[in-house]
Amino acid sequence: MRTIYAPEALLADGWARDVRISISDAGDIESVEAGKSRGDAEDAGGPVIPGMANVHSHAFQRAMAGLSEHLGSPEDSFWTWRETMYGFQKQLNPEQAQIIATQTYMEMLKHGYTAVAEFHYLHNAPDGKPYPRRTEMGLAHLRGAELAGLAITLLPSLYAYGNFGEEAMLPAQKRFRISTETLLSMVKELRDAAGGNPDIRIGVSPHSLRAVSPPMLRDLLAGLDSIDADAPIHMHVAEQVKEVNDCLSWSDQRPVEWLLNNMPLDKRWCLVHCTHVTSTEVERLAGSGVIVGLCPTTEGNLGDGIFPFLRYRDKGGLYAVGGDSHLSRNPAEELRWVEYGQRLTLRRRNIAASPEKPSVGTNLWSEAASGGAQALGRKMGRVAPGLRADLVVLDANNVNLVGRSADRITDTLLVCAGTQLVRHVMVGGTWVIRDGCHASEDAISARYREIARKLGENPARS
Numbered sequence: 001m002r003t004i005y006a007p008e009a010l011l012a013d014g015w016a017r018d019v020r021i022s023i024s025d026a027g028d029i030e031s032v033e034a035g036k037s038r039g040d041a042e043d044a045g046g047p048v049i050p051g052m053a054n055v056h057s058h059a060f061q062r063a064m065a066g067l068s069e070h071l072g073s074p075e076d077s078f079w080t081w082r083e084t085m086y087g088f089q090k091q092l093n094p095e096q097a098q099i100i101a102t103q104t105y106m107e108m109l110k111h112g113y114t115a116v117a118e119f120h121y122l123h124n125a126p127d128g129k130p131y132p133r134r135t136e137m138g139l140a141h142l143r144g145a146e147l148a149g150l151a152i153t154l155l156p157s158l159y160a161y162g163n164f165g166e167e168a169m170l171p172a173q174k175r176f177r178i179s180t181e182t183l184l185s186m187v188k189e190l191r192d193a194a195g196g197n198p199d200i201r202i203g204v205s206p207h208s209l210r211a212v213s214p215p216m217l218r219d220l221l222a223g224l225d226s227i228d229a230d231a232p233i234h235m236h237v238a239e240q241v242k243e244v245n246d247c248l249s250w251s252d253q254r255p256v257e258w259l260l261n262n263m264p265l266d267k268r269w270c271l272v273h274c275t276h277v278t279s280t281e282v283e284r285l286a287g288s289g290v291i292v293g294l295c296p297t298t299e300g301n302l303g304d305g306i307f308p309f310l311r312y313r314d315k316g317g318l319y320a321v322g323g324d325s326h327l328s329r330n331p332a333e334e335l336r337w338v339e340y341g342q343r344l345t346l347r348r349r350n351i352a353a354s355p356e357k358p359s360v361g362t363n364l365w366s367e368a369a370s371g372g373a374q375a376l377g378r379k380m381g382r383v384a385p386g387l388r389a390d391l392v393v394l395d396a397n398n399v400n401l402v403g404r405s406a407d408r409i410t411d412t413l414l415v416c417a418g419t420q421l422v423r424h425v426m427v428g429g430t431w432v433i434r435d436g437c438h439a440s441e442d443a444i445s446a447r448y449r450e451i452a453r454k455l456g457e458n459p460a461r462s
Helices: 059-064 078-089 094-111 136-148 180-194 214-227 241-251 255-262 279-288 296-301 309-314 331-346 360-376 407-415 441-457
Strands: 002-011 014-023 029-033 048-050 052-057 113-120 151-158 200-202 233-237 269-273 291-294 318-321 391-394 422-427 430-434
Touching: 002 360, 002 407, 048 360, 048 407, 052 269, 052 291, 052 318, 052 360, 059 078, 059 094, 059 441, 094 113, 094 136, 094 331, 094 422, 094 430, 094 441, 113 136, 113 360, 113 422, 136 151, 136 180, 151 180, 151 214, 180 200, 180 214, 233 255, 241 255, 255 279, 279 309, 291 360, 296 331, 309 318, 309 331, 318 331, 318 360, 331 360, 331 407, 360 407
Parallel strands: 002 048, 052 113, 113 151, 151 200, 233 269, 269 291, 291 318
Antiparallel strands: 002 014, 014 029, 048 391, 391 422, 422 430
16 A cells, blocks of 8 residues: 655546545555645655546557658548558558557656557558467557556457448558457457456457448447457547548448447447537437547548537537547647637637536546546546546646646646646556656667658658
8 A cells, every 4th residue: 555645636526635645556546535634645746637548549650740741632631641651551560560659658658648549450461461470469559558557458440341331442451451250359369468457458449330341340249248248349430521421322321320320339439530420419429428539639630620529518428538640649738629629610718618617627637537437448537546546747846837726737737738747647556657757768769769760761651
């Protein structure tokens, strides 16, 4: 047992002063007491907030940051960006994937993420042939998370078709191809490899409605239920207008509409993006218990559009944030753009606030942390007994936080997201970031620089 003292901490019911947090040897929070003296407790060294879950990660794309910003076509879009990504991923082997993931996960930790959902679809070798061990690339991500000290929910992705109606895959997609049976066997093998490690969870990610058929999706869910009836299920949905139009041509229903009408959507599901949805879909989503995974820095970079966040939140919808292509590895930056996207659309300020809960920063951080915990199937997201001790300590001496207290702390974290405000980070009772640094940072970054140099020389090899 150890005890941490925080001069201020964001608890489930808001900010509190003089908080003692007792943590078990297993890394769980045993008790939280406010209004207590420090006594013999370890001083956290600043305000404490709950760790954040990154609900949508394609770790390998972090190495692409900045390589797709040259005009390739007057009509550049998500679909032309995708061609660049397809060329880039052909270069990657398991060792490189692990090095990129380790760097990416370390950077997440330094900004306050304490867990990640890795949406993993690079199953095969670059030539499309299976690795001798089918879980080779998945295990590379588990090793990367372990080296960084980040908790991970690994989501091997079912990917079988190139578009709706079981259209054949493109040659560039051959790394992604996998059958339902093989994917379920991978889930079992990865669960065995995890060996009960509390920092590892395994779920699945049917890639999208354009990449799986309805029978495959139903077989996947049935097979997953026989392995783990509580395992998380994540899926890309309605990110692009073309995707919505193609789905209408295929089924006479929009993607979110089809899922609501045909799948048992509940708290296990995280639907990523949902950018293009109707008012009716928003209301039905909000009542379903799913998490909508928002990735605004990536959605902005790709020109996806803006999710109708205000209406969804007003209807009680649950949400979380993810880094997706990892142009940002900072949860405060994602949350800032959730809010700013609404301000730009509605031409108003302080959207995620109300007279009862007036702090935009506190509301967004607390709600996204709680939603992220649900999406990852992890006991985290609040500083409360019975949950994992995933704690983020902010730097009270940072010029942006001097003189700030309670809600003003989280409000400042939101608007000053470009500044390094995180001082320490704890994952499952273990400090992994101290004074803004990772213990293995130099070695991790040195390995990343080596492969980034090689990959950058030919970023879109076809």
